[in-house]
Every structure is written in structure tokens, then in C-alpha cells.
Amino acid sequence: MPLNMDGGYGSVAVGPGISGSLGGSETVPLLITDPEPETPKWQPMSKEQLELEAGGPGWRKIRSRLVLFFWLGWLALLGASIAIIVQSPRPVAPPLLWWQRALFYRLQPILLMDAQNEVPGGIDVVCERLPYLKSLGVEALILEGLFYQDASPLDLKKIDERVGTVPQIQQLLMESHKAGIKVVFDFCELDLFGPQDSVGNDSAVPSDLTGSIQYALRFWLEQGVAGFGICDTDAAYSEKTLTEWRVLVKEFSTSDEERIVVVKQTGESLPALNTSSTSANRSLVELVMMSLLPHEHHLLSGQEVAIAVERHLSTSHGEIWPSWTVGGEASPVLHRILLVLMMTLPGSPVVKYGEEIVHSPNVSADMSWEREADKTNGLNDSVGEQRMLKRSALALFSSLSHSRLREESLLYGSFTFLPFNTTSLPHYSSNSTLAPPSAPVLAFLRSWGCVHFLVLLNLGPESQALDPAWAPSLPTAGVFVTSTGMDRLGATSLETLRLQPEEAIVIKLFESGSYSS
Structure with missing residues (x-):
């Protein structure tokens, strides 16, 4: 029984978008991509757009005032500093031969x-x-x-x-x-x-x-x-x-x-x-x-x-x-x-x-x-x-x-002879009602500006401690410059200082006190 080869069951319908030939079907792309959108060109923002992005015209006024206050404050601090420097006493070094x-x-x-x-x-x-x-x-x-x-x-x-x-x-x-x-x-x-x-x-x-x-x-x-x-x-x-x-x-x-x-x-x-x-x-x-x-x-x-x-x-x-x-x-x-x-x-x-x-x-x-x-x-x-x-x-x-x-x-610093009060160790206590014994201890101050050199001389055979009420206007903190024993180094405090027998000490004080001139 003969078969009809032109149509019927084994035939393939060719659509309108597809070529009926074999060679034509191989040229059809497997993926079809969307067309790329066009990139807009960069343009600077306008004044209205900038003000809108910055928060509006009100923020501009606030920033201007803040900058103005900053410079006014800076100038005020500068003027105050200059006034303090001018009014403060400045020691002038005398010409020494x-x-x-x-x-x-x-x-x-x-x-x-x-x-x-x-x-x-x-x-x-x-x-x-x-x-x-x-x-x-x-x-x-x-x-x-x-x-x-x-x-x-x-x-x-x-x-x-x-x-x-x-x-x-x-x-x-x-x-x-x-x-x-x-x-x-x-x-x-x-x-x-x-x-x-x-x-x-x-x-x-x-x-x-x-x-x-x-x-x-x-x-x-x-x-x-x-x-x-x-x-x-x-x-x-x-x-x-x-x-x-x-x-x-x-x-x-x-x-x-x-x-x-x-x-x-x-x-x-x-x-x-x-x-x-x-x-x-x-x-x-x-x-x-x-x-x-x-x-x-x-x-x-x-x-x-x-x-x-x-x-x-x-x-x-x-x-x-x-x-x-x-x-x-x-x-x-x-x-x-x-x-x-x-x-x-x-x-x-x-x-x-x-x-x-x-x-x-x-x-x-x-x-x-x-x-x-x-x-x-x-x-x-x-x-x-x-x-x-x-x-x-x-x-x-x-x-x-x-x-x-x-x-x-x-x-060329000023010279101030200091009355010296000591407590002899260990025979005297600050809580004692007896007067401290007489001790050959001398002290003086050399001052220049806000720098002071305190010189303490213990010429006696006993140790001496400074009376806490000795010189209340003097700064209590200082640093050792030298001593006769060459064994004093670093920072010190006058409140805890002890003078050894027959010892001289030089201490540098940095704060200004009533003894300066």
C-alpha cells in the first residue's frame, strides 16, 4: 500500500518565520538579547538643584554664620593672647660683660x-x-x-x-x-x-x-x-x-x-x-x-x-x-x-x-x-x-x-634670701610642742621669669626635713639639678625632701611664686 510522502503524518509544517531549508535553520540565533539602553550624557547641577540637595536656602545661611562665628572667635582668642603677652612682665636680659x-x-x-x-x-x-x-x-x-x-x-x-x-x-x-x-x-x-x-x-x-x-x-x-x-x-x-x-x-x-x-x-x-x-x-x-x-x-x-x-x-x-x-x-x-x-x-x-x-x-x-x-x-x-x-x-x-x-x-636672676625652718631628724617631730633645735641651714632663691632655682645648704651634722609651712608660696614640685653627693636625680617634692648632714642641693622649680621678681 503506497504512502503519501507529500503530506499526512510525517510532514513538518514550516512556519512563516523559519526557513524551510536545513541550511536556513542553522543561521537562526539561539539567544535573542534585549537592545542596550542609551547612556545619558553628564551634566552639571544647576544652582536650584544644588540648593535642593544641600537642604535648601536656610542651611546656606546657617553655614555662613557658623564660619563667621569661627573666625570671630579665633580673632578674639588671638587678641586675648597678644594682650596677655604684652601685659605680662617680660624679663630683659641685661648686657653682661x-x-x-x-x-x-x-x-x-x-x-x-x-x-x-x-x-x-x-x-x-x-x-x-x-x-x-x-x-x-x-x-x-x-x-x-x-x-x-x-x-x-x-x-x-x-x-x-x-x-x-x-x-x-x-x-x-x-x-x-x-x-x-x-x-x-x-x-x-x-x-x-x-x-x-x-x-x-x-x-x-x-x-x-x-x-x-x-x-x-x-x-x-x-x-x-x-x-x-x-x-x-x-x-x-x-x-x-x-x-x-x-x-x-x-x-x-x-x-x-x-x-x-x-x-x-x-x-x-x-x-x-x-x-x-x-x-x-x-x-x-x-x-x-x-x-x-x-x-x-x-x-x-x-x-x-x-x-x-x-x-x-x-x-x-x-x-x-x-x-x-x-x-x-x-x-x-x-x-x-x-x-x-x-x-x-x-x-x-x-x-x-x-x-x-x-x-x-x-x-x-x-x-x-x-x-x-x-x-x-x-x-x-x-x-x-x-x-x-x-x-x-x-x-x-x-x-x-x-x-x-x-x-x-x-x-642674672634676682636673689631672695629665704628664712628657713627645719625639723631636725630624728630628735624632733612636727607634732612636738618643743621648738626645733637651731640648725645651720641656709636657703635662697634665684628667679628669672617663671623659672626658679632653690639652693638649700645644710651645714650641720644632722639630717633636716623641711617644715611643710616653710614657704607656702613656693611650688612644691621640682627637679634636682645637682647636689654635693652627686646622688640626687629626677623629680622631687619639697614636702618630702630630706637634707642629709652637710649637704647642699640645687633644685629647679618651674612655676611662678610670690618670691619671684
């Missing part, structure tokens, strides 16, 4: 020569030690014993052969100039005009002797000597002599290098000259060297030292620029306290050779130089202890000298 800032060091070159058992040439030793002295903060040398004391006639151009020669002195002056150290010649022990009937009697002085001295002074000034020193007990101490010397040093003085005349005061005050008052005496010299201790033939006790020092601290020196030296004799421990005192008092400290180390007759002079200690081998306990004490004293000396150079309060 080199001799007002310098640390002086008294030295006899012959002592260095004898200490090292060398041939004559103590001046050469001084030259070698100039960098070392400069590292300690020394800025001026007062050389003693350079000339023959018993020479007749006196020739100030001739150096004692045991010390050195004129060319060696000239070399020393050159080296000291390079090191930044001034050199002053001391004539205190020479008796320049010979024995006279009375101090200041110029009528009996031959004119040729006066002329020779003037000629010698001019010679040394030309070599670079920074000045000359004389004692108030010398017959040359007179108005005429001081006037001539002052005219001479002024001739060689410049704005950068002032030449000076130094008078060493041996008594409680300078002796009055025959034709002038004490104020006129002071106008003829730049520096008056005063001794803290009286010249006694025995070691002074702590109580005696305290009485002598308090007399100086409570005395006003007027317009005179003071210069301090120890002068008298005390124990080695008290010498270290006096070193702290000299370096913190207003004026120019003058330290004597040997006072920067342990001053004791059992310590030979060669212990004063660091290199001599290194030559000794096999040290016993006693010498080893002396070396440790010497190094501690050198550390104290260096700490004080460098603090004085960099701290304005110690250079």
Missing part, C-alpha cells in the same frame, strides 16, 4: 711644677691643661706668683725663673686666646711700692717707680693680658694708683675685650681711700673679690661657716659687682658646700686651685690633675677612695659650671 659671666680660676703655676717634680716650666703645664680647664667651664685664669716677691728693685717684666720665662708667658697668652680663656695677673703678694707708712700714701712713692710699673703694665696689656689684681692691703691701693690703672686698661679695652682691674678684699669691707668715699672706690675697679669665710688659723665648724655665709647673704652690695672666693679654711665636705654656694650666688665665682677636688692636707697636689692619678699602680683602698672622691668633686664642679653658663636664673 665677660668678667660678669666668667668663672675665674686662681692658680699658681709653681704648684704644678712642684707637684710633678719637673724642671722649671710651670707655665708650660698650664698651657697643656688649658683645654681641660675649658672643658670644666673655666673662662678666666688669675695667675699668682709669677714675679719675684723679694726683688729689689721690682721688675714686673721679669718672670720668676722657677715658673718660666717671658716667651713662655707670651705663648700662654696666645694659647689661652685660642682656647677662649682670659688671663689676669695677680700682684697681691708683691708689695708694689714697698713698705709705706700707711695704705694709700702716694706721696712717698718715687715717680720713677710709678713710671716703671706703668711701663710694665702697658707691656703686658700689649701681649694680651686681660687685667691685673691688687690687694686692698697693698700700699699701691690708692685712688691715684687705681685711677692710673683704670685709664691704662680702658686704653686697651674694646667692645669685644674689656680689660679689668680686680681688688681682693681682705676685710669686711674695702678700706676707704684718703680722698674719696667708698662709692668712689668701687667706681675705680671692675671686680671686688670677697671672701666668704674669715681668715682664721683653724678649720671653721659648720656653725661658724653658716654665720659667716648668712652675714654675706643678708648684706646688700649695692651697685658693686661681687666676686666670691672661699678665703678661710673649712673641712673638705664644707668646701664642697661652699663651691655650690659660690656657683649659685649672684656675681663671679673665683675658685682656687685645689678647690675643685677634695681639699685635704692628706691628698697631694698632684691628685688635682686627672692624668697623675692614672700613673699610680697598685692603689690601696685609701688612695682608691681618694680618687673616687676627686672624680665626684670634679663632676660636681663641672655640673655647677655648665649649669651656670646655660641657666639665665643663675646668671
